[in-house]
Amino acid sequence: MKYDFDKVVERSNTASVKWDATEELFGEKELLPLWVADMDFKVPDEVVKAIQSQAEHGIFGYTTRKPSYYEAIIDWMKDHHNWVIEKEWICHSPGVVTALNLIVQAFSEPGDKIIVQPPVYYPFMKAIQNHDRQVVYNPLLFNEGRFEMDFEDLISKIDSSVKMILLCNPQNPGGRVWTESELKRLGDICLERGVLVVSDEIHQDLVFKPGKHIPFSAISEQFADNSIICTAPSKTFNLAGLQTSNIIISNKALREKFVMEGDKYAVTMSNSFGALATEAAYNHGGQWLEEVLDYVEGNLHFITKYFKSNLPVLKVLPLEATYLAWIDCRELGLTPEELEKLFLSKAKVALNQGYVFGPGGEGFVRMNLACSRSTVEKAAQQMKEAIIQLLL
Numbered sequence: 001m002k003y004d005f006d007k008v009v010e011r012s013n014t015a016s017v018k019w020d021a022t023e024e025l026f027g028e029k030e031l032l033p034l035w036v037a038d039m040d041f042k043v044p045d046e047v048v049k050a051i052q053s054q055a056e057h058g059i060f061g062y063t064t065r066k067p068s069y070y071e072a073i074i075d076w077m078k079d080h081h082n083w084v085i086e087k088e089w090i091c092h093s094p095g096v097v098t099a100l101n102l103i104v105q106a107f108s109e110p111g112d113k114i115i116v117q118p119p120v121y122y123p124f125m126k127a128i129q130n131h132d133r134q135v136v137y138n139p140l141l142f143n144e145g146r147f148e149m150d151f152e153d154l155i156s157k158i159d160s161s162v163k164m165i166l167l168c169n170p171q172n173p174g175g176r177v178w179t180e181s182e183l184k185r186l187g188d189i190c191l192e193r194g195v196l197v198v199s200d201e202i203h204q205d206l207v208f209k210p211g212k213h214i215p216f217s218a219i220s221e222q223f224a225d226n227s228i229i230c231t232a233p234s235k236t237f238n239l240a241g242l243q244t245s246n247i248i249i250s251n252k253a254l255r256e257k258f259v260m261e262g263d264k265y266a267v268t269m270s271n272s273f274g275a276l277a278t279e280a281a282y283n284h285g286g287q288w289l290e291e292v293l294d295y296v297e298g299n300l301h302f303i304t305k306y307f308k309s310n311l312p313v314l315k316v317l318p319l320e321a322t323y324l325a326w327i328d329c330r331e332l333g334l335t336p337e338e339l340e341k342l343f344l345s346k347a348k349v350a351l352n353q354g355y356v357f358g359p360g361g362e363g364f365v366r367m368n369l370a371c372s373r374s375t376v377e378k379a380a381q382q383m384k385e386a387i388i389q390l391l392l
């Protein structure tokens with residue numbers, strides 16, 4: 001082990017949303033922040049060095065992307081996902097959420113319908129509603145603690161107004177890594193009915209062994225032709241503040257439309273630090289990532305065991321991907337508002353409340369495990385004490 005993730009890195013007063021904006025956003029003091037999806041871990045050393053050398057240069061004018069930037073992405077996708085992509089397919093957006101908003105505008109009209117599979121990352125719904133399109137829910141089935149797609153329901157929801165589906169692959173907050181057969185079934189349904197598949201694969205690298213992420217468009221040429229794949233180094237390497245994501249579109253007509261939409265808002269320019277950090281992370285971050293995944297898995301085992309022995313009323317779901325634990329609190333029998341209040345005012349932990357992820361999320365909370373073990377221990381203890389008080 002090269003990195004020591006037990007070491008707590010002080011993040012207060014660093015303009016961190018997680019550590020400096022939690023009080024304002026949640027309206028409570030002294031909260032332990034375990035909500036927004038970034039890590040409390042320092043990035044790989046090579047990323048820090050790349051940024052330092054750029055900072056020392058001292059000029060931060062308009063920036064383009066070097067051939068080595070594209071090579072790093074192409075190599076990473078090939079080596080880690082067995083996915084062969086070409087330089088021309090790589091399009092740009094500061095963030096994946098920006099890209100989702102651009103995609104909604106480029107490939108649908110006001111009033112059109114767009115499918116999502118809740119509970120799901122809530123900016124999916126916002127990206128649809130922001131532009132006066134209609135959200136159509138194809139809720140995931142919850143079978144013995146595991147989310148599955150409901151294909152019959154999906155088919156029944158598709159009519160001529162449905163223009164696309166926003167797929168979360170791997171899934172946040174359910175932590176599923178969709179299998180090839182699940183993706184094939186979804187892809188065939190969408191292909192037959194002319195529904196564009198927008199696959200948000202931002203969590204593609206955060207998959208626990210022996211799981212394997214399958215890029216949607218790697219399945220077949222027809223799928224590639226009918227899809228847009230959103231990727232970024234931001235979740236994988238904790239670079240969200242550098243605003244760099246890569247939207248991979250092999251279909252030329254789709255790509256041109258996406259690029260035109262980005263140009264309208266002038267959001268395709270490179271962030272000079274973001275591009276360098278991306279390149280360094282993809283070229284040198286493999287070992288760091290393995291260590292992070294082992295550490296997060298250790299955190300997951302810890303809370304799973306802790307709640308099982310100390311607070312069995314909370315159930316931590318098995319996680320195939322992401323560093324975001326999904327915890328079933330339904331046995332407490334509280335309303336979403338009561339549950340939120342319990343964790344904020346009594347346990348003093350800021351978690352994401354399940355209901356914001358749409359239907360099926362009520363009664364669950366999402367807890368960010370990309371932090372030191374001592375932070376997870378503290379949060380678990382505070383949650384236990386608050387709930388024991390409640391149950392007395």
Ligand SMILES: Cc1ncc(COP(=O)(O)O)c(C=O)c1O
Pocket residue numbers: 037094095096097098121168172200202203232234240245
């Ligand atoms: C599924 C998913 N997509 C997108 C994002 C955010 O992407 P970005 O910061 O690049 O806009 C997140 C962050 O948690 C996420 O979970």
